[in-house]
Amino acid sequence: MNIIITKSLQDMLSGEVLLFVLKITFISLVVTAFFVWGFGGFLTGFMTTYLSWIPWDWLQTTGASVVTMAIAYILFIVVISVVTSLMVEPLLIRLAKKHYPEVPVVGSPNIATSILLSIKAAFLFLVLFFFTFPLLFIPLFGQVWMLWLWSIILKAPTAYDVSSLFIEDKKAIKEKTKKSTLIAMLASLFNYVPILNIFAPVFAQILFLHYILKDA
DSSP, X not given: OHHHHHHHHHHHTSHHHHHHHHHHHHHHHHHHHHHHHHHHHHHHHHHHHHTTTSSOHHHHHHHHXXXXXXXXXXXXXXXXXXXXXXXXXXXXXXXXXXXXXXXXXXXXXXXXXXXXXXXXXXXXXXXXXXXXXXXXXXXXXXXXXXXXHXXXXXXXXXXXXXXXXXXXXXXXXXXXXXXXXXXXXXXXXXXXXXXXXXXXXXXXXXXXXXXXXXXX
């Protein structure tokens, strides 16, 4: 595991990866800003109504604004994960040739499948997030729980994207990725720090690349 993390961090600091991160961040910011511009007022109004049980109007409005900002933040993380999934293939192939030149590229992720997996992961994340929200206030446990929730967004789509490039056997893919939750949680640590969160999806892809090909 230490070797996987070390190689991944070295790759993350390369100019090629940093340039890729800047590109996907710009695209994701534009998409998120468009959504907030179009639906931000509606979300704030909806949350104000939802929080109408609070007796103070100023607290209702403030709480609604904070929740709307949190939703926008979550949306940005979901969008950048999807954008990364759609654009990362050439980068992964170059990194694989650099570290594992003997491993051939045997396939390519299906775009529709990648998008579907990302949407399903994001939906599951949102459902669990809203229904288990009180758990986040439990010291320590809440932080670990949130980290696991973040990992849901990354795990299945990333495992599919990376494994589809280098493994043809579906059973082998399942075997390689069934114990990869820890890998996704490591990458999700970036989500706790604004600005650094832009690195989480790419870091996850690179971690999975080294994790899957380490024994190749």
